[in-house]
Amino acid sequence: MSAIxxxxxxxxxxxxxxxxxxxSYERADGYVAVRDTLGKVDPAAIVQMITDSGxxxxxxxxxxxxxxxxxxxxxxxxxxxxxxxxxxxxxxPGTFKDRLLxxxxxxxxxxxxxxxxxxxxxxxxxxxxxGEYVTAIERLNIAIxxxxxxxxxxxxxxxxxxNLSIQVHGGAGRYICGEETALLNSLEGKRAIPRSxxxxxxxxxxxxxxxIVNNVETVCNVPHIVRYGTDWYRGLGANGAxxxxxxxxxxxxxxxxxxxxxxxxSMRAMIDDCAGGMKDGYRxxxxxxxxxxxxxxxxxxxxxxxxxxxxxxxGTRLGTGTAIVLDDRTCPVGFIANLQQFFARExxxxxxxxxxxxxWVERTLKSIETGTGVARDLDILTxxxxxxxxxxxxxxxxxxxxxxxxxGLKYFGxxxxxxxxxxxxxWT
Amino acid sequence: xxxxxxxxxxxxxxxxxxxxLIAHYPTARAAAIDALxxxxxxxxxxxxxxxxxxxxxxxxxxxxxxxxxxxxxxIYRKPVGERVILLCDSITCWMTxxxxxxxxxxxxxxxxxGETSADDRFTLLPIVCLGHCxxxxxxxxxxxxxxxxxxxxxxxxxxxxxxxxx
Numbered sequence: 001m002s003a004i005x006x007x008x009x010x011x012x013x014x015x016x017x018x019x020x021x022x023x024s025y026e027r028a029d030g031y032v033a034v035r036d037t038l039g040k041v042d043p044a045a046i047v048q049m050i051t052d053s054g055x056x057x058x059x060x061x062x063x064x065x066x067x068x069x070x071x072x073x074x075x076x077x078x079x080x081x082x083x084x085x086x087x088x089x090x091x092x093p094g095t096f097k098d099r100l101l102x103x104x105x106x107x108x109x110x111x112x113x114x115x116x117x118x119x120x121x122x123x124x125x126x127x128x129x130x131g132e133y134v135t136a137i138e139r140l141n142i143a144i145x146x147x148x149x150x151x152x153x154x155x156x157x158x159x160x161x162x163n164l165s166i167q168v169h170g171g172a173g174r175y176i177c178g179e180e181t182a183l184l185n186s187l188e189g190k191r192a193i194p195r196s197x198x199x200x201x202x203x204x205x206x207x208x209x210x211x212i213v214n215n216v217e218t219v220c221n222v223p224h225i226v227r228y229g230t231d232w233y234r235g236l237g238a239n240g241a242x243x244x245x246x247x248x249x250x251x252x253x254x255x256x257x258x259x260x261x262x263x264x265x266s267m268r269a270m271i272d273d274c275a276g277g278m279k280d281g282y283r284x285x286x287x288x289x290x291x292x293x294x295x296x297x298x299x300x301x302x303x304x305x306x307x308x309x310x311x312x313x314x315g316t317r318l319g320t321g322t323a324i325v326l327d328d329r330t331c332p333v334g335f336i337a338n339l340q341q342f343f344a345r346e347x348x349x350x351x352x353x354x355x356x357x358x359x360w361v362e363r364t365l366k367s368i369e370t371g372t373g374v375a376r377d378l379d380i381l382t383x384x385x386x387x388x389x390x391x392x393x394x395x396x397x398x399x400x401x402x403x404x405x406x407x408g409l410k411y412f413g414x415x416x417x418x419x420x421x422x423x424x425x426x427w428t
Numbered sequence: 429x430x431x432x433x434x435x436x437x438x439x440x441x442x443x444x445x446x447x448x449l450i451a452h453y454p455t456a457r458a459a460a461i462d463a464l465x466x467x468x469x470x471x472x473x474x475x476x477x478x479x480x481x482x483x484x485x486x487x488x489x490x491x492x493x494x495x496x497x498x499x500x501x502x503i504y505r506k507p508v509g510e511r512v513i514l515l516c517d518s519i520t521c522w523m524t525x526x527x528x529x530x531x532x533x534x535x536x537x538x539x540x541x542g543e544t545s546a547d548d549r550f551t552l553l554p555i556v557c558l559g560h561c562x563x564x565x566x567x568x569x570x571x572x573x574x575x576x577x578x579x580x581x582x583x584x585x586x587x588x589x590x591x592x593x594x
Contacts, residue, residue: 081454090559091556091557091559092557093518093519093520093556093557093561094518094519094520094557094561095557095559095561096559096560096561096562098559099559099560130559131465131502132502132514132555132558132559132568132573133559134571134573135573167452169461169462170461170462170465171461171500171502172461172464172465172500172501172502172503173500173501173502173503173555173556174499174500174501175556186461187458188455188457188458189453189455189457189458189459189460189461189486189496190457190496191495191496191499192499192500207454207455248561248562250520250561250562250564251520251523252523256561256562256563256564257562258562288519292518292519292557322561324519324520324561327523330523335519335523338517338518338519338522339519341517342517342518342519342556342557345556346556348499
């Protein structure tokens with residue numbers, strides 16, 4: 001066995017280099033977990049192991065992966081096709097972690113799919129990659145061909161009686177495809193409109209069959225947990241959290257980028273130690289901890305550990321773990337208006353509050369930003385955070401949009417009023 | 429490629445390729461996006477008659493396929509220029525100067541967002557976050573991703589200056 005890694009997800013990744021081919025990947029301890037597992041370990045034991053590891057969904061929700069898998073009916077309960085789908089539709093503004101994993105180590109992705117699909121006994125896997133990730137799609141297809149040639153995919157893999165094929169599906173745009181049921185509709189060749197839940201995809205997923213949808217980073221953790229064990233995995237975390245996380249930061253920091261760190265690392269440690277702090281002449285004002293659909297974390301809370309639970313306690317979410325810094329030379333109203341422009345455009349249009357409400361929010365914010373807002377606009381925006389909030393819409397898109405608006409009104413209320421009172425943006 | 433070519437009936441190669449795409453899925457309909465992307469790659473955009481022919485191969489009505497085609501922003505139902513510029517307008521690129529890049533494109537090529545240049549060489553479209561935020565502002569030109577774009581780099585990428593025509 002090679003040295004046990006402390007940064008398992010990125011151990012094979014060198015920036016700017018082409019990824020490991022299958023021979024190099026196997027020399028680096030790759031596919032050992034597959035060879036030790038298929039036909040030798042009960043799939044249910046793998047599900048239990050993932051449950052015990054504490055691995056949570058890295059697409060933004062943090063839902064325990066093992067529990068998601070446990071909801072899949074058994075083959076005896078539901079005969080017929082079963083699907084495993086990787087959500088590689090990375091489109092959350094400010095998020096660039098899955099690109100790193102897909103382009104940097106595609107065989108890790110494939111190994112993760114084989115083990116995960118085996119655990120839930122799916123025989124067909126799809127990787128739904130956003131169409132713009134051209135390089136990722138090319139590299140995944142190469143890795144799949146190499147894995148198939150090595151007998152790691154196909155019928156009766158290593159004589160285990162287990163069959164698996166993997167297909168890459170390139171998307172054609174639209175953020176909503178990242179919502180797991182909308183993604184399934186898109187894979188079926190329909191408009192990407194979310195489905196009513198329940199039934200959950202585990203019961204009625206792709207073409208009505210039992211289906212698991214997991215994020216790229218989530219699945220990439222699986223080979224390491226299977227290979228090195230749950231105790232090792234849990235020991236990787238900090239401040240009570242488990243495993244590692246690909247965090248990232250963009251904005252006016254010295255070294256924007258992605259960093260694999262212990263889950264539970266503080267925001268300050270990432271920004272100051274990994275990203276080199278703020279650029280000269282810029283002061284940090286707040287961050288969105290994990291993409292456009294997370295609420296602001298103000299500057300006095302930078303010591304909070306970056307975990308799903310700790311961020312929830314501060315009224316925000318960890319989301320994708322890739323932070324966006326709002327600096328003091330950027331107008332917070334303009335910043336939020338840009339986020340709302342994104343959500344308004346990306347609404348699928350299925351339910352009225354989202355379809356009509358988000359453009360209204362966008363227009364209201366832009367009028368405030370350009371100095372034509374009135375005091376009543378702040379009441380309208382506040383009402384909107386409720387009317388488009390959790391429970392009011394068909395899916396989580398609009399509530400996600402409201403996170404930055406609601407927290408922005410709370411932390412930057414004075415800035416909003418300044419725009420309205422002076423009929424101009426102080427930053428222009 | 430002339431306009432006539434882009435609206436011509438599907439040829440044998442295209443029909444065979446679409447049949448192959450359909451074979452990847454349990455239902456023909458599931459190949460809709462792959463088929464639209466494929467014909468668009470050859471014809472730059474999906475003309476009405478092309479859409480009708482592809483729908484027929486997928487076992488869908490033209491309306492059913494158009495419902496799909498018009499939902500996805502990377503499927504073009506109107507003619508686009510030879511090179512489509514997808515300029516990110518999400519948060520980090522907005523903070524780091526994407527609006528200045530859009531203005532530069534307007535000044536040098538004469539197109540605003542959503543427009544195609546008179547010489548048919550460029551179409552400028554906005555795009556959501558390209559997942560390249562550590563190199564913002566970012567854009568794609570055709571299938572190629574570019575990061576840390578400034579006006580000088582933009583000129584170079586688009587060959588606005590110099591005698592290299594493309």
